[in-house]
Amino acid sequence: MKKMLKGLGAALCVALPFIAQAHADAATASATGAxxxxxxxxxxxxxxxxxxxxxxxxxxxxxxxxxxxxxxxxxxxxxxxxxxxxxxxxxxxxxxxxxxxxxxxxxxxxxxxxxxxxxxxxxxxxxxxxxxxxxxxxxxxxxxxxxxRESDIKxxxxxxxxxxxxxxxxxxxxAYRDKPGKDVAWNRGAYLVQGLGHCGSCHTPRGVAFQESALDESGSAFLSGALLDGWFASNLTGEHNTGLGRWSDEDLRTFLKTGANRHASAFGAMTSVINNSTQAMSDQDVAAVSTYLKSLPPVGGTGAAAYTYDPQATKVSLDRPANDAGARVYTAYCMHCHGVDGHGFAPMLAPLAGNPNVLAKDASSLINVTLNGTGDLVIDGVPSPFPMPGFAAVLDDQQIADVLSFVRAGWNNGAPAVGAAEVAKLRQSTQAGR
Missing domain, CATH: 1.10.760.10 (Cytochrome c-like domain)
Structure with missing residues (x-):
């Protein structure tokens, strides 16, 4: 019996290191997997x-x-x-x-x-x-x-x-390097906007070789707005009328998380950005992006005086729409969502009075969204209840030009009129293959 115990003890002495190593390996593998x-x-x-x-x-x-x-x-x-x-x-x-x-x-x-x-x-x-x-x-x-699939480029x-x-x-x-003199939130926001967020890819004008005119805030054109694939990506600088100058930090954070606020609603490619990207951002990252964007000085815009709301002239036109072709279209197709006062029912239905996209010099986005509507914003799995419908099959080029000219002049917006030829051009390019 003593001999058996001695043999068992010897066997354990040999086996224990291997058992211990096996447990250690399992723990390491578990930690590595985690x-x-x-x-x-x-x-x-x-x-x-x-x-x-x-x-x-x-x-x-x-x-x-x-x-x-x-x-x-x-x-x-x-x-x-x-x-x-x-x-x-x-x-x-x-x-x-x-x-x-x-x-x-x-x-x-x-x-x-x-x-x-x-x-x-x-x-x-x-x-x-x-x-x-x-x-x-x-x-x-x-x-x-x-x-x-191969490209169609010849x-x-x-x-x-x-x-x-x-x-x-x-x-x-x-890789991005933190800027001296800037706090943690600003640098994190700059890293996200300039890097993974690649905001400049759409919102910065491009040069003759299709290069972005600036890659960060050191370039004056950075995020000043740009035309891309039939849409005009908005100005993201502090410009008062067409940029974020009138937006509070809360306005911007709300837009990034939901795609709409009291100033505007997302449309075009930005709908996809909200749906697939920014709504998933942590509150800390949203705050960092807002901190960075709100620090950008005003660039671009139209040079017009700072926007102030004035509904009087527009109300007169809407009271007598027979005298204004644009007012007739607006009364028939737009007023029930965007209101007589142009304030809409934000954030569910976008305002038109003072909307940066309405005030922009380039009307491409307004024409495009009127022709083709926009996709659903889907926040936390719930689609928006009132997406903008398309009117390409309902309104002709002149009617769309008339109503957009009315909107761009209305409520003291003071933006340039839209021509039927502009509408026809975008109709042709965006409706091809549909």
């Missing part, structure tokens, strides 16, 4: 901040499988599959490959991406966030086998090698 999952979850949040789904998911398509058409000055391109499928997606990408594509616009096989992919903005994303994004796309996204404009020279001229490499 850390990886935390990284994937962080990457999922960052992908929302970057609004990746909006561009890389086609209508009724599978998440991140690509196929969405995008119009460029050279022709139509189709967004690529960024699921972890090894054959048609990015499953074969290393983290370094992923970082190069994200921040430099160069795919794994070495071909250059079109700058419709906002890599000049994503160049500012730091290494930790790139790592988290990579973890999400490799481990948090379902692989989808869906081949990428030769020789479809050659990609000239993009190397475009990058040399316009791509500023290097």
């Amino acid at each position: 850390a990886d999952q935390t990284l994937v979850q962080r990457g999922a949040y960052l992908a929302q901040l970057g609004d990746c789904a909006a561009c890389h998911t086609a209508p009724k398509g599978k998440p991140f499988a690509g196929g969405l058409p995008m119009n460029t000055p050279m022709g139509r391109i189709y967004v690529t599959n960024i699921t972890p499928d090894a054959r048609t997606g990015i499953g074969g990408y290393t983290e370094a490959d992923f970082a190069r594509a994200l921040r430099e616009g160069v795919a794994k096989d070495g071909h250059n991406l079109y700058p419709a992919m906002p890599y000049p903005s994503y160049a500012k994303v730091d290494d930790d966030d790139v790592k988290a994004l990579y973890a999400f796309f490799m481990h948090g996204v379902a692989p989808v086998q869906q081949a990428n 030769w020789p404009l479809n050659m990609r090698w000239p993009l190397m020279f475009w990058n040399m001229a316009f791509l500023e490499k290097g």
Whole structure:
């Protein structure tokens, strides 16, 4: 018996280190798995901040499988599959490959991406966030086998090698660095707006080579508003009439979370940004973005005097619509939502009096939304009850020009009139293929 116990003791002495090591390995694996999952979850949040789904998911398509058409000055391109499928997606990408594509616009096989992919903005994303994004796309996204579609751009404009020279001229490499003298919230907001949020991709005018005229607040054109794909992306500086000058911090935070406030409602591509990105932002990040944007000095605008509300002349026209073609259309089709006073029923129904989009020099967004309406804002899974309908099949070009001219002059808006030729041009470009 003593001999048996001695043998058992010897066996335990041999086995215990291996048992202890097995427990240690299991604990390490568990901790690693938890850390990886935390990284994937962080990457999922960052992908929302970057609004990746909006561009890389086609209508009724599978998440991140690509196929969405995008119009460029050279022709139509189709967004690529960024699921972890090894054959048609990015499953074969290393983290370094992923970082190069994200921040430099160069795919794994070495071909250059079109700058419709906002890599000049994503160049500012730091290494930790790139790592988290990579973890999400490799481990948090379902692989989808869906081949990428070639662009409709004709030769020789479809050659990609000239993009190397475009990058040399316009791509500023290097992650965002905090600005001295600015607090934590301002720098966080600047990082999000200039980087993952890539706000300048739409809201900053572009030069002759389709480059953004400025990539941060050091450039005077930064976020001063721009025409893109039939919409005029609003001025996001402190300009009083067409920008955010009259918006309080609370107004801006409300808009980012819900897509509407007492001044305006989201439309066009901004609807998708609200639905897929900004409503998911943490309160801290929303506050940081608002802090940064509200710090930008006024740029752009029309040079008109600061807007003040005056309903009198418009009320007279609406009292006698037979004398004004625009007033007739407004009375028949618009007044029940936007009101005699032009205040609408904000935030559910947008105001027209003093609305920055109404006051903008470029009327493209007003024409586009009147012709085609806008998609539903979907906040916390609930669609907005009163989306703007399209009137392309109801009103002709002259009627739309008349009513928009009426709105842009009404309630002391003082914006330029709209011509029927402008409406016809946008009708043709936006209705093609419908």
